[in-house]
Amino acid sequence: MGTKVTLRHKPITNGRESLYLDFYPPIRCKATMKLVHKEYLGIYIYQNPQNEIQRDYNREMLYKAEAIRSVRVQSCINEEYGFLDKHKLKADFLDFFRSIALKKDPKWRMVYKHFEKFCGGKCSFGEVTVDLCRRFRDYLMTTRQLKFTNKKMKCNSAAGYFSTFRALLKIAYRDKLIRENVNDFLEKIEYEDTRREFLTLDELKRLADTPCNIPVLRHAAIFSCFTGLRISDILQLEWKHISQASDGGWWMRIRTEKTETEATLPISDEALEYCGQPGTGKVFKGLERSMTQHPLQKWIRTAGIERNITFHCFRHTFATLQIALGTDIFTVSKMLTHKNVSTTQIYAELVNEKKRESANRISLK
Incomplete structure (x- = not known):
């Protein structure tokens, strides 16, 4: 009725x-x-x-x-x-974008800023067409960074931003705010293959033994190497998410920010030691995302590691060390909360590359 x-x-x-x-x-x-x-x-x-x-x-x-x-x-x-309600077509698409971005991770807000710049600060739902979205795709592939205006945006950043924008279009179409499923007519921006840096076990031990001017940064970094958690999930990790299992071990129940995946993951006793004394609220109190820039690089250089290691490399470290030490790829995939095991396969290839390097070190020539 x-x-x-x-x-x-x-x-x-x-x-x-x-x-x-x-x-x-x-x-x-x-x-x-x-x-x-x-x-x-x-x-x-x-x-x-x-x-x-x-x-x-x-x-x-x-x-x-x-x-x-x-x-x-x-x-x-x-x-x-x-x-489709014609009055909805006149509504402000940017307001809708902003309201969604504020509920998501910082990357969404960065994509919003780029789109706002691209459309000159005005865009209605009726203007969201295939042509507009294709032009925004071209914009991302040619524009400069917002923070470092003298640097061109990297291809993989553009690919990630456009993927986020397409996720927004999916929400708008689901809510009957745009005329058609624009994504059906858009080509994604392909990611370029990049070298995934990670720490060897010896480097990880050396880093763990190196004092850091910001103790909470050191604890969070080593914890990431033990668990594979992203910085976004470590920042929101609270003591209420950690509990003891019936077998005496420890678990953490989280909802990953990037993929919004519910997961129950085991924590080793050694990893738990880096969390400090149990309490309430945030586990890594005082940790800020800004610490993962210059302070992190300073600590890594102090440990004698000269390669470009970012906080996300600790996630790569967890994955490659687990596979190198014999953990099967399906288990590692579950630990990383990957939706597809093919994503985890990349780390297996990195381990094989290292095995090949070690094999070639023995030579009679």
Whole structure:
């Protein structure tokens, strides 16, 4: 049964009536996901108009209220039968993008800033077409970084940003905010093969033995090598996520920020030692993402490691060491919360490359 929208009056103070819409059956508000019976319009009329001016005012306000009611009826029909509401097409796509980005990781906010720059700060849902999205793809492949304006954006950054943008388009299409599934007509930006740096076991031991000016950074880094957690997940890890299993071991129950995957992962006793004394709130209190830049590089150089090791390389370290030490690739894939084991296969290839290097060291020539 279609929703019936009725304009109603409610007596209020000073001889006035408030106008509101009555929905039957109720409609669901997408912002709160609650069922809504009434929508107050913020329009008031005189309950008993005393003169022609007040009567003209009432007629004008009732006309406006009826116009709003007609729009709501059209919206309900469009929702019921799958038509796209033309009023939604005029809505602000950038506002929608911003509201989604604020709930996601920092990369989403960076993509939002680039899109805002690309479209000049204005974009409605009706303007989100295949052509616009293709031009944004071209923009990402040629633009410069926002922070370092003298540097061109790297290909893999552009690929990741466009992948995030396509995820946004998927949400917009799911919510019936854009005309078509634009992603069906868009080509993704291909990632370039890059060298995945990781620490050898000897380097990891050396790093762990090297003092760091920021102890919480050292603890978080070594913990990442033990568990494979990303910096985003380590930053949000709380003591309530860690519990003891029936066999006496320890587990952490997390929801990864990047892939939004629910996972229950084991923690070794040695890894748990780097978490410090159990308590409440954040496990690595005081840890900031900014510490993973210059302070991290300073600590790594102090340990005598000259290669370009980022915090994410500790995740690579976990994966390659696990495979090198005999853990099967399917288990490692589960530990890394990869959705596809083919993603984990990359680390197996890195281990094989190292085996080949070690084999070639023995030579009689």
